Amino acid sequence: MEFHHVSILLQPCLDALNIKPDGIYVDATTGGAGHSLHIAQELGEGGRLICIDRDDEALENAKTRLASVWDRVTTVKSDFREIDRVLEGQGLSGADGILFDLGVSSPQLDHAERGFSYMKDAPLDMRMDRQQALSAWDVVNTWSREDIRHILFEYGEERYAPLIAAAIERERGKKPIETTLELVDIIRGAMPAKALREKQHPAKRSFQAIRIAVNDELGAVREAMEKAIDCLNPGGRLAVITFHSLEDRIVKAAFNQAAQGCTCPKDFPVCVCGKKPKVRLTPRKPILPSDEEIEENPRARSAKLRVCEKI
Structure with a gap:
């Protein structure tokens, strides 16, 4: 990198x-x-x-x-x-x-393969230490709906956390969620139209929350x-x-x-x-x-x- x-x-x-x-x-x-x-x-x-x-x-x-x-x-x-x-x-x-x-360094955000960015497609990763076991893939695909709702609300201050957590649970039931842009589409699809008209990217708060959880x-x-x-x-x-x-x-x-x-x-x-x-x-x-x-x-x-x- x-x-x-x-x-x-x-x-x-x-x-x-x-x-x-x-x-x-x-x-x-x-x-x-x-x-x-x-x-x-x-x-x-x-x-x-x-x-x-x-x-x-x-x-x-x-x-x-x-x-x-x-x-x-x-x-x-x-x-x-x-x-x-x-x-x-x-x-x-x-x-x-x-x-x-504190926070994510610019190189981690800018390089798609690290999976921190909601603007670029990459495997769901978000690990600051790439040798640790837990990744964003694990959070999104294996954590309970309630645990996902909790981190989205507590760490991302995402008011649509229940809707997004339900959508993640529904979609991963069909097949695992593998990439950042797959997750972005799920988040976008779960949010009401008025939320999508906000200046802030609809996935920003959720990605922040998952990143915080992955890296404690x-x-x-x-x-x-x-x-x-x-x-x-x-x-x-x-x-x-x-x-x-x-x-x-x-x-x-x-x-x-x-x-x-x-x-x-x-x-x-x-x-x-x-x-x-x-x-x-x-x-x-x-x-x-x-x-x-x-x-x-x-x-x-x-x-x-x-x-x-x-x-």
């Missing part, structure tokens, strides 16, 4: 990480390695960047993309939810900055946020780019919880819980892409960057 990648919120991410030339940094979602390259370029002697991804093709591409800074880069194939084990495996006790760029994306984000905060060195920064409300909700909640101090009732004369904040929010509100960036890269439109600093 040839990776062509445009890094979203690049300069705000670099500013947020407050990169020290001799610091330890982690790009937990290497993808096209755009953010990785610019982070590594700011490192000097003694600085180190750990690049994590579960996609073999992304890591292979990183070797080429990061060739000029390879002396300060280490790539690791892993799920980012294992960030604590990755650092431990590298003999590191913590990091001075960690970046998560929300479970991974929940686990990773708590671990990443604990992995930061004092003064270290965690920067997280999200692309939809489900991810952002998890990140916001994790940041707020870590930033909260005493939880004792207000009428207690002294604190008995002993809880102290782990981080401060820098800034408190998410950083959004500029109008110029959105015009140059429409995929940036829904991006939000949240940042916290370890106390």
